Amino acid sequence: MIxxxxxxxxxxxxxxxxxxxxxxxxxxxxKARDLADELGVSVGAVLAGHEVDGLARRxxxxxxxxxxxxxxxxxxxxxxxxYAKVLIEMIKKHAPQIVLFxxxxxxxxxxxxxxxxxxxxxxxxxxxxQIKDVTDPKTKQxxxxxxxxxxxxxxxxxxxTIVNYDWWPQMATVREGVMPMRDLDxxxxxxxxxxxxxxxxxxxxxxxxxxxxxxxxxxLKGARVIVAGGGGIGTKENFRLIHDLAGAIxxxxxxxxxxxxxxxxxxxxxIGQTGTTVRPALYIACAISGQVQxxxxxxESAKIIAINKDREAPIHSVANYGIVGDxxxxxxxxxxxxxxxxxxxKNQQPS
Amino acid sequence: xxxxSVVCVKQVPDTANITAQAMKDDGTVNRAALPAIFNPEDLxxxxxxxxxxxxxxxxVTVLTMGPPKAAEVLRECLYRGVDRAIMLTDRRAAASxxxxxSYILSQAIKTIADRFGDxxxxxxxxxxxxxxxxQVGPQCAEKLGVAQVTYMExxxxxxxxxxxxxxxxxxxxxxxxTSLPVMITVIDSANQPRPPAARKVMLYKRARVKDEVxxxxxxxxxxxxxxxxxxxxxxxxxxxxxRSLLIDQWDLDDxxxxxxxxxxxxxxxxxxxxxxxxxxxxGYKEVPPTELGVRELIQELIVDHTLG
Numbered sequence: 001m002i003x004x005x006x007x008x009x010x011x012x013x014x015x016x017x018x019x020x021x022x023x024x025x026x027x028x029x030x031k032a033r034d035l036a037d038e039l040g041v042s043v044g045a046v047l048a049g050h051e052v053d054g055l056a057r058r059x060x061x062x063x064x065x066x067x068x069x070x071x072x073x074x075x076x077x078x079x080x081x082x083y084a085k086v087l088i089e090m091i092k093k094h095a096p097q098i099v100l101f102x103x104x105x106x107x108x109x110x111x112x113x114x115x116x117x118x119x120x121x122x123x124x125x126x127x128x129x130q131i132k133d134v135t136d137p138k139t140k141q142x143x144x145x146x147x148x149x150x151x152x153x154x155x156x157x158x159x160x161t162i163v164n165y166d167w168w169p170q171m172a173t174v175r176e177g178v179m180p181m182r183d184l185d186x187x188x189x190x191x192x193x194x195x196x197x198x199x200x201x202x203x204x205x206x207x208x209x210x211x212x213x214x215x216x217x218x219x220l221k222g223a224r225v226i227v228a229g230g231g232g233i234g235t236k237e238n239f240r241l242i243h244d245l246a247g248a249i250x251x252x253x254x255x256x257x258x259x260x261x262x263x264x265x266x267x268x269x270x271i272g273q274t275g276t277t278v279r280p281a282l283y284i285a286c287a288i289s290g291q292v293q294x295x296x297x298x299x300e301s302a303k304i305i306a307i308n309k310d311r312e313a314p315i316h317s318v319a320n321y322g323i324v325g326d327x328x329x330x331x332x333x334x335x336x337x338x339x340x341x342x343x344x345x346k347n348q349q350p351s
Numbered sequence: 352x353x354x355x356s357v358v359c360v361k362q363v364p365d366t367a368n369i370t371a372q373a374m375k376d377d378g379t380v381n382r383a384a385l386p387a388i389f390n391p392e393d394l395x396x397x398x399x400x401x402x403x404x405x406x407x408x409x410x411v412t413v414l415t416m417g418p419p420k421a422a423e424v425l426r427e428c429l430y431r432g433v434d435r436a437i438m439l440t441d442r443r444a445a446a447s448x449x450x451x452x453s454y455i456l457s458q459a460i461k462t463i464a465d466r467f468g469d470x471x472x473x474x475x476x477x478x479x480x481x482x483x484x485x486q487v488g489p490q491c492a493e494k495l496g497v498a499q500v501t502y503m504e505x506x507x508x509x510x511x512x513x514x515x516x517x518x519x520x521x522x523x524x525x526x527x528x529t530s531l532p533v534m535i536t537v538i539d540s541a542n543q544p545r546p547p548a549a550r551k552v553m554l555y556k557r558a559r560v561k562d563e564v565x566x567x568x569x570x571x572x573x574x575x576x577x578x579x580x581x582x583x584x585x586x587x588x589x590x591x592x593x594r595s596l597l598i599d600q601w602d603l604d605d606x607x608x609x610x611x612x613x614x615x616x617x618x619x620x621x622x623x624x625x626x627x628x629x630x631x632x633x634g635y636k637e638v639p640p641t642e643l644g645v646r647e648l649i650q651e652l653i654v655d656h657t658l659g
Contacts, residue, residue: 001620080489080499105521109501112486115431116453116493121619124484129654132621150656153482155366159626159656160531167619176659205498206527208482212524249658264382282657303657305648307640316635321648325640337646341653 001119006145007095008120009066010036011169013087013110014047014059017078021055023181026062026104028174030182032100033063039145042066043337044096050076053192060190062182067192068094070186077211082203087114089197094271095265096169098147100129103173111122115171119334123149123165123172127224134163146170164349177224178249179308180338220271225251225282228298231258233327237238239264241331242286243320248338254278254298256288272297287327290315298338307331352510354409357460358489360428361392362421363481367391374392389424391478394544396537397428398508400474401545407509410434412463414442416455419562425598427556430547437468441602444616449482451464451617453490457503458497458606472514473534477502483612487538492534500527500534557591560600564588641659 004247015022029045036043042065047055056067070086091099091114099114103106103125108290115122128150135142147170149162164170179224211228220226227249229242239259246253254271255264271278272294282303288294290306290313298304299318307327321331362384400411413428415421416439425436439459455502459514464470473495479484485501492499500516504524508515515528519538568584575583591597603613611617638644652658 008625080501084493105502105519106487109489112449112484113499114491115486116450116490119450119619120483122449122486123620124482124486126474136621149620154364155480155483159621161624161626162620163623164619165621205533206500206529209526209528211520211523211525213520213525274587283653303652305638319635321636321638323638323640323644323648330640331644332643333642334649337642337649341649 001058001093002091004168005095005097006039007041008095008141009042010167011046011091011096012037012059012097013062013107014045014055015098015104015106016049016052016055017048017106019049019055020050021058022102022104024104024107024174025175025177026058027177027181028063028100028102029059029064031174031179032098033182034067034102035098035129035131035147037095041097044068046087046090048072048075048083049073050320056190056192058184061184061186061188062170063185063188065158065190067190067220068195069192070197072197072199074204076338078106078206078210079206079208081205082115082199083110084117085199085203086197087196088117090195091118091120091169091183093195096307099115099169099171101171101173103175107173111173118169120169121162121167123162126151126172126174127178128289129172129174130187134165134187136165137164138218139165140164140179147172157286164244168349175224176222176233177252180248187192195270198319220254220269220276220278223252223278223280224246224290225249226254226271226278226282226301227251227286228254228256228288228296229259229264229286229327230256230288231260234287236264238328241328245284245335245338247284248335249282251280251284254293256294258288273314285319286331287317288315289313290318294297306310354403354407354471354509356411356474357463357470358393358400358411358413358426358433358454359473359475359487360396360397360413360415360426361479361482362387362415362417362424363390363455363479364388365481387420388424389427390476390479390481391538392478392539393424394476395474395539395541396474396535397431397433397505397538398542398617399535399546401504402542403472410467412437412457412467414439414456414463416440416452419560419566419600422558422560422563422598425560425609426555426558429548429558430548431545432548433492433550435557435599437463437464437592437599437601439601439603439606440560440562441613443603443610446615446618447613448620449484449490450616450619451613453487453494454612454617455603455608455659457491457494458603459601460491460609462601462606464608465636469532471533473497473532474533475536477536477538488534495532495534497532497534498529499534499536500529503535503537504541506535513610519628523529555596557594558596558598559591559638560598561588561656562600564591623639 473487
């Protein structure tokens with residue numbers, strides 16, 4: 001553990017592969033920015049790899065103040081020990097108060113090893129993070145501005161809020177696609193600090209023999225939020241709105257058979273009996289009538305919003321929220337509302 | 352050459368099959384009413400270790416930590432042919448988070464090495480279904496100072512001190528080679544866990560850890576004197592030992608654990624609040640297609656954590 005340090009930065013692990021930043025790293029930059037502003041501290045990003053210095057600018061444009069850059073030929077491919085060594089040294093040297101990772105295969109492999117080495121608390125797979133003063137019910141002592149780490153647990157049947165009572169750093173992995181990615185601001189400035197970490201052969205216990213990775217395709221199964229469009233969207237041009245809403249909410253794009261048959265989008269996005277069956281936390285059905293074949297593929301979603309101008313459309317029968325209106329008019333309102341939710345207040349909630 | 356594998360297993364509440372009996376009137380889950388099961392992916396870790404023994408020779412030691420009733424998962428391991436089972440149980444370990452748990456397990460694994468010989472593999476299931484953290488395996492590896500290979504799909508080759516493993520990387524796979532010892536977490540597509548062997552069930556269904564015997568005698572001889580009960584406990588323990596049916600039971604002192612690093616005092620993370628999710632659908636609510644209506648809807652989704 002490192003000493004409690006109120007000026008400690010909020011850090012993001014800038015996960016990259018082959019010189020391409022993972023989207024979740026950029027989503028975390030925006031979240032880290034919000035948290036850091038509430039704490040009155042800076043945002044740092046740890047960027048490790050080989051010839052990756054060009055990525056620093058993108059991190060800064062997404063809200064980072066300081067990029068800690070470690071480049072080494074031995075860091076060309078991810079492996080747990082070498083990357084953990086970089087993070088452990090950086091954490092010990094700079095004492096951040098919060099360190100966030102994407103809950104990817106890499107993040108969930110790397111973060112616990114780092115947390116163990118610095119003896120920090122670690123919460124997996126968070127879906128929300130907030131800053132709040134917390135009174136320990138046991139000691140009655142109030143701890144200022146702790147990180148609330150909110151995650152589903154127990155097979156998704158409960159939502160648990162985890163805190164570390166002044167035990168630094170507070171570490172968490174955050175589910176992909178949950179935090180909205182901020183718009184890129186190329187005018188933002190920040191600094192890049194080169195940090196040399198010695199990576200020896202002993203830090204490389206694994207030898208990579210072969211690797212086969214599919215390009216990232218539609219990940220409907222793993223998506224926490226899905227925005228799906230139907231035939232009622234009307235045209236391929238209008239279907240762009242579905243992508244825009246998915247982008248604003250941090251979700252994946254789905255479609256009904258009518259939309260696929262209409263040529264609005266590829267078949268790999270089809271949800272339903274002949275497509276993919278999904279059960280995300282939130283499913284937004286836009287101009288989808290909700291034939292039984294479609295409902296079979298999505299009705300187990302935790303929450304369903306139906307946007308359809310026909311009040312009698314069967315999609316309303318499985319929805320938790322129904323908006324009776326033209327999707328092409330309602331979606332822009334929804335995108336606007338999502339974009340404009342105030343950064344500081346958006347996490348306030350009655351407790 | 353013979354290989355010694357240690358497998359970490361856990362008894363968990365069956366969160367995947369929540370029945371009406373496990374629901375409270377308000378629609379929330381009554382944890383106590385959930386059946387306790389063998390954590391599913393730990394069965395795949397066990398199978399991986401048994402396959403190593405079958406293909407290359409060696410021994411399999413299985414380790415669990417929990418209350419005495421968790422010995423049930425150790426019997427399940429004995430039914431499937433492990434060579435040795437160890438129960439770590441201690442009230443002072445209660446409320447351990449992943450950091451404290453991995454510390455305790457790593458101490459136990461070191462103790463296993465001291466008493467029964469060095470280990471070559473530590474196998475863990477990828478994650479336990481009660482917490483889904485997937486942290487304890489990597490954290491044990493760090494504390495033991497060994498390499499980790501997570502998400503194993505297949506053990507491809509084992510030759511002397513070198514092992515080649517195929518692991519899942521989310522959008523594909525990779526093949527990695529490493530030297531023993533190594534900690535490996537196993538996913539459910541890696542193998543098909545074997546069923547219990549009937550002959551071993553007959554043999555080991557009476558296997559017990561010490562605290563189970565104590566509990567059984569206390570319940571069965573509630574009317575008798577304390578002296579009689581103690582004598583009966585000693586008699587039964589000696590009898591089980593004679594028949595090789597007494598499962599090793601260790602506490603934190605047996606594994607040389609620093610008590611400060613165990614249980615509550617060793618756990619940085621604390622549960623501050625639990626909100627149950629009501630499983631029944633909350634009914635239908637119509638939202639007007641206006642800016643105000645949509646804004647309120649989004650606010651509602653943020654408050655209930657549907658949106659981050």
